[in-house]
Amino acid sequence: MNNDGQLCFSRLEKHYNTRHVLSIGRLALVPGRIVHLTGRNGAGKTTLLKILAGLEAPDCCDVLLDGCSRSWQAVRQRLRRDMVYLHQHPYMFDSTVADNLGYGLRVTGVPRARRRQVVAVMLERMGLEHAAQRNARTLSGGEQQRLALGRAWLLQPRVLLLDEPTANMDTGFRQQTWTLLQEMLNHELAIMVSSHELSESECPNCLNLHLQDGRLNAGPPSLHLVGQDRSRSQEVLGVKP
Amino acid sequence: MDSLLQPTQEAFHLLLTGDPDLWTIISISFRVSLKAILCATPFALLLAFLLAYVPFPGRRLLVSVFETLMALPAVVVGLLIYLLLSRSGPLGDLRLLFTQTAMVIGQIVLCFPLLVAMGYAAIRSADRRAWETALTLGAGRPRAMLTLIHEVRLGLLVAVIAGFGRIISEIGTSMMVGGNIAGHTRNIPTAIALETSKGHFAEGIALGIVLVTLAFGLNLILNLLQRREAQAV
Amino acid sequence: MKRTLQALLLGWLCFCSLNVPADPAVLRMATTTSTENSGLLKVILPKFEAGSGLEVQVLAVGTGQALRLGCNGDVDVVLVHAPAAEQKFVDDGCGVNRHPVMYNDFVIIGPPADPAGVAQSKDAAGALARIANSRSIFVSRGDDSGTNKKELALWQKAGIIPSGSWYREAGQGMGKVLQITAELDGYTLTDRGTWLAYRAKSPLKICFEKDPALYNPYAVIAVNPKRYADANYTGAMTFIGWITSREGQQMIADYRVDGQVLFTPLAIPNPGAP
Secondary structure, X not given: OOHHHOEEEEEEEEXXXXXXXXEEEEEEEOOOOEEEEEOOOOOOHHHHHHHHHOOOOOOEEEXXXXXXXXXXXXHXXXXXXXXXXXXXXXXXXXXXXXXXXXHHHHHOOOOHHHHHHHHHHHHHHOOOHHHOOOEHHHOOHHHHXXXXXHHHHOOOOXXXXXXXXXXXOOHHHHHHHHHHHHHHOOOOOEEEEEEOOOOOOOOOOOEEEEEEOOEEEEOOHHHXXXXXXXXXXXXXXXXXX | OHHHHHHHHHHHHHHHOOOHHHHHHHHHHHHHXXXXXXXXXXXXXXXXXXXXXXXOOOHHHHHHHHHHHOOOOHHHHHHHHHHHHOOOOOOHHHOOOXXXXXXXXXXXXXXXXXXXXXXXXXXXXXXXXXXXXXXXXXXXXHHHHHHHHHHOHHXXXXXXXXXXXXXXXXXXXXXXXXXXXXXXXXXXXHHHHHHHHOOXXXXXXXXXXXXXXXXXXXXXXXXXXXXXXXXXX | OHHHHHHHHHHHHHHHOOOOOOOOOEEEEEEEHHXXXXXXXXXXXXXHHHHHOOEEXXXXXXXXXXXXXXXXXXOOEEEXXXXXXXXXXXXXXXXXXXXXXXXXXXXXXXXXXXXXXXXXXXXXXXXXXXXXXXXXXXXXXXXXXXXXXXXXXXXXXXXXXOOXXXXXXXXXXXXXXXXXXXXXXXXXXXXXXXXXXXXXXXXXXXXXXXXXXXXXXXXEEEEOOOOOOOOOHHHHHHHHHHHOOHHXXXXXXXXXXXOXXXXXXXXXXXXXXX
């Protein structure tokens, strides 16, 4: 791991009106590792992911990118290019599966011939060749998930940010997702996955982070609860104080 | 029943034999209204998009203003533009009054609030995720805007068709700023008013048939498109 | 992509660009709906256009609006039939070179049965008085037109202020008013020209006519070039010259509707005579 390739966010703050939503000292994204971000509903996971993706503006934040520390505003465009955010139910554009897959390439000016080639390869890889010319909205949930991942993968991003990709899904779906993520992982890609479920992790090598009261804590959630919620959570978990 | 049947028969006869006066009137109507809608639409859609996606103070108020302007009667718009374009008015030197250009201007003013209000509603109805997805996949903001417009294209088309329907059949503005001059600014609605006031009901009905056919055709297209959208979702 | 967008934008701007017409060969004339409805202009204007090389654009509106258009400089010449208003038009400096052109007359039409006994009146004012007294329905133009002004002048002469449910102000052109009068089985004042055009389709008939008070003179006035330097004054004067010439006046005299003479030339009373 090369220091120049490190992506690090520090002093990240976000308010909604008077409510303090995020207050994070330091967050580093390591290529080749999957970060599992947990936290209750409403803890701010989506907000954090969107800030990292350049889609939502924090109140302040410094970004260490390629050895240079800049403000979030200054690197916003770069973030949008290098990070891809996936919604819990990814949005399908109202066109064919092939067009959806190639969207990112099209808007970044990749010539048509090359685009077609690359899209064809991805269609096969994701098992979607049979549906290439169908409207993407007719795909099943699982197929749409694969399309969304393929669409992001084609852009060769630095970081993939998935917002609760497996919430309320059956085991088959979860396994498919985690398998794909492992496949995609390489020494240039970092992945961050959020979920609100405290217990499971399909990912034994994941780095665990827990978002609570706007702060990030490392490690499995049940051992690092701090603040006012501690006694309550211990109650919920059945641990005697 | 006779008083209805006979002029109707004459009307069909006039249309089918290609009566030149009639077809001049019809072509003026289409030329003016098509030009107006084509000029107004891009600007109106851009404004609708800005209203929907760019937060600025007074945004909600501006939207309400456009929604209210939709209800402005055509004759009021006509009067205002007449006062502007008249030789004794501020823009009199342009010598635009009683020309097709004046009618186009009038019809642009007439359909613009409708296009903005309905365009705004259509764009607001778009899934927020569409915008975010476009951006995160590398689209710049102008490109993301085009993508969004593509996503809600049906709703926008409905707005355009509604706008066109309003201006092709309006008489208040055309009459006031066009002057109903034969061969120049006499379009379908002003001609119908003139012919019926002269008691030439056959001509009035013939032109009415053209408008009804057009309205029917547009509605048909709209229904087909809406059904297609329902299937695609 | 960017280049396509730029090309599209340029194309759209060109398409929308205003084309400013400035045609000296065009003469804009405001006249009244009744003049237009009589069909006279359709017959005589082509002859004028062929001879002068001018294209005449006719705006047929109410007298009040026609004169307003003249005062605003939106037309070059007006042809109306409202002597008092015409005088004011000239006095106010809106128009110059007023010339009488032709005249026809007004008639009072009503139901064939003539319930108000209008046919027995000695004069037009008396006829209206009979209608008021019998509270028969009377439909007024109500639109400040030449016909309307004549009607109000007659009411004044009869010493009556018309009001009540029997007096209906339509605010419409003459053709429309004739239709309304027929539907309501009432009376109205109309110029003979429009009446001749509608006679065949109407169940009503002429109940009173031929009172000198019903005289309806038409005049042509050029819009004042001192006020609007780019009004087509030469064109207006060419038209005035033509319509008061032997040729123009003869055409007016020759114009027939249903075999009936409609207008009598005023400028040259006997244009055919040597």
